[in-house]
Amino acid sequence: MLQLDNLSYRWPHTSNNCISDLSLQLTPGEWVALVGDNGAGKSTLLRLAAGLLTPNNGEVRLKGQHLADYSAPQRANHIGVLFQEAERQIFYNSVFDEVAFGLRRQKLPSSEVTRRTQEALVICGLEDVATQHPLDLHAGQRRMVAVACLCATAPSILLLDEPSRDFDAYWLSRFEYWLETQRAAGTAILAISHDLDFIARHFPRVIHLDAGTLIADGSPEQVLRAPALQPPSVLPAPTLYALSEAQSLALESDPHRWAQLWLQARREQDQTIPVA
Numbered sequence: 510m511l512q513l514d515n516l517s518y519r520w521p522h523t524s525n526n527c528i529s530d531l532s533l534q535l536t537p538g539e540w541v542a543l544v545g546d547n548g549a550g551k552s553t554l555l556r557l558a559a560g561l562l563t564p565n566n567g568e569v570r571l572k573g574q575h576l577a578d579y580s581a582p583q584r585a586n587h588i589g590v591l592f593q594e595a596e597r598q599i600f601y602n603s604v605f606d607e608v609a610f611g612l613r614r615q616k617l618p619s620s621e622v623t624r625r626t627q628e629a630l631v632i633c634g635l636e637d638v639a640t641q642h643p644l645d646l647h648a649g650q651r652r653m654v655a656v657a658c659l660c661a662t663a664p665s666i667l668l669l670d671e672p673s674r675d676f677d678a679y680w681l682s683r684f685e686y687w688l689e690t691q692r693a694a695g696t697a698i699l700a701i702s703h704d705l706d707f708i709a710r711h712f713p714r715v716i717h718l719d720a721g722t723l724i725a726d727g728s729p730e731q732v733l734r735a736p737a738l739q740p741p742s743v744l745p746a747p748t749l750y751a752l753s754e755a756q757s758l759a760l761e762s763d764p765h766r767w768a769q770l771w772l773q774a775r776r777e778q779d780q781t782i783p784v785a
Contacts, residue, residue: 510666510697511535511588516557516567518550518721527553528564528721535666538695542702542712542729544738550721551701552593555668558699559590571666582614589664593671595655596644604630604646604654605639611662629661632690634683649680656687667691669700673707685711705733705748709762730760 511534518528527550535541543551556562558569560576569576571587579587592598601607608629612622630636633653638646643654652675659667676684688711691698702708708715708729715732717725725732732738733750749767753760758774761767 510537510539510572511558511699512570512573513554513558514568514570516554516564516569518553518557518562518564520553526565526721528557530567531721531723532567533716533723535697535699537665538697539714540692540698540700540712541714541716542700542708543716543718544702544705544708544732545718546737548720549718551718552670553721554718555590555670555699555701559588559668560584561590585611585662585664586615587664588666588668589659589662591655591659591667591669591672593674595648595652595675598655598658599643599651602642603640604635604643604657607643607654608635608657608661611658615662625661629657632660632687633657634680648675649677652676653680653683656684660687660690663694663696665696667696667698667700669698669702671702672700673702673704705738705750706762706764709733709748709750729762734760 513531513533516528516531517526519526531554543554545551553562557564560569560579560581563577571579571584576584590598599607601610605626609622609626612625617625627636630639633656635650635653635657638650643651646654673681673684700712712729715725715727715729716723717732717735717738719737725735730750733748734754749762749764750760752758753767756771756774758767758770761770
């Protein structure tokens, strides 16, 4: 679906590459998460993959064809991008028109535009605010407006930059429901996140970037336990993997199953704890 071959990129007026000789392949329906410190090159890599930046060396291929050979509208039909700040990709004065924009660009019949827009609003929990200005909504809702745009146009590849930010528990659950619809549709996803619990719940493959170089590529159980991401300290990173390590439990990414493991371990230590 998406192939990055030996990419290098250096920002103008700088002397060092922020991406160095990096190769990555995203297969149909695959979900890959990018992790690493701020400044590691994650967002730059996402923009290179979307065709928003041109590499100094190497090439990006979309379905076997040079990404540079696609026009911007053609790229948008295949690749959807969710930026860190949703406000930067919102420009209409109503939620409905914002979500419908991509469909209208595809010159679909108005009835099809209306149907798919309404479906996206329902999936994303925005049907009650369809007539409101997106910037009048709270941060979580604004982010879901950008998500609804992707939901409506249904590209086969999604590039998500910090997708779980700005969400409280309710809106995170709505977002994760939408994610599951994308899994069912066979959508390929490349996502950046500092939320390691979120990654462990959803992404079977994790790539760790450091100073523009790929230093780890594997399962979340392998990559998220790296000392660079889970430093030994009195206050470990607040993830279930770190808690599992601290409590000598089996690795578990689901909070309910982790709680069951924890209770079982405590009961084995203290027979007075009642069984629920």
